[in-house]
Ligand code: FES
């Protein structure tokens with residue numbers, strides 16, 4: 408039986424201390440989202456304004472002017488910073504006020520909290536530190552598939568009325584796809600449940616791998632690749648505290664070793680940034696990258712739309728699940744089954760990191 412931890416879904420104003428794993432890089436958004444307008448986004452309970460200066464620098468500040476507390480996201484972006492939309496204070500990306508219109512002297516305390524950002528491979532990563540302001544201890548994660556010329560990719564930004572760990576559970580255990588996603592990536596539900604799930608972990612990373620040789624190709628695969636009645640299919644999920652990578656795909660039956668790193672066939676590489684908004688709500692930043700068959704049209708646009716529909720199906724399930732958890736309360740425990748090995752391991756890692764942010 409698992410504990411529900413409903414006590415932890417109560418929002419607090421503590422900046423995430425005791426609620427979320429801190430001292431981690433989280434996804435704040437996609438590079439393409441940052442135009443000349445600021446974006447207001449609450450991350451781990453902290454209201455943040457994201458913007459890109461005209462010089463191209465991505466920045467994140469506390470979304471509050473130090474003068475009279477208007478959200479800075481109501482302001483406008485300028486060459487070297489963001490200007491408050493009330494009385495015009497101008498802030499540099501490091502949070503320091505650098506101009507007070509009509510006043511020469513700028514008090515040193517005229518500043519707001521700034522966050523360290525790292526922009527790479529089309530992703531905006533933000534370092535969410537503990538209350539002592541620990542500086543990044545490692546580089547933001549790499550995700551090279553967005554830059555791989557053999558792949559096309561599309562992205563989406565979803566909002567869930569559910570805690571982030573329910574999203575982790577959903578992504579790390581794909582045994583639900585046969586039941587929830589029959590119209591797109593589903594395939595044979597029983598075959599999913601009967602296939603061996605291999606769960607391993609290394610540090611704070613959990614891998615859940617399922618191989619399904621000789622399985623019927625689901626509709627999304629058939630649209631992109633000339634599969635006949637059967638394919639050899641794999642699902643490899645990797646959980647890494649703030650994001651998951653899900654590598655799924657299939658090849659002609661018996662056309663190669665199903666778990667070889669350089670296997671052929673149709674590849675779908677999913678990136679999933681799961682960033683708590685509050686204890687009860689979650690930002691979900693996803694991308695899907697696929698290769699395409701030389702004799703088939705590139706179906707990336709259709710695939711992205713189908714993936715979007717698929718995640719919409721997940722959202723409905725997860726939000727209904729959470730609404731029901733609240734109705735029944737923490738007295739209603741969960742009964743584990745064989746598919747829960749990976750998700751329970753990930754939950755233990757999150758639990759550990761909430762208590763001790765820097766444990767490995
Ligand atoms: S509230 Fe921002 S300048 Fe006054």
Ligand SMILES: [Fe+2]
Pocket residue numbers: 577583584587588717718721
């Ligand atoms: Fe799903």
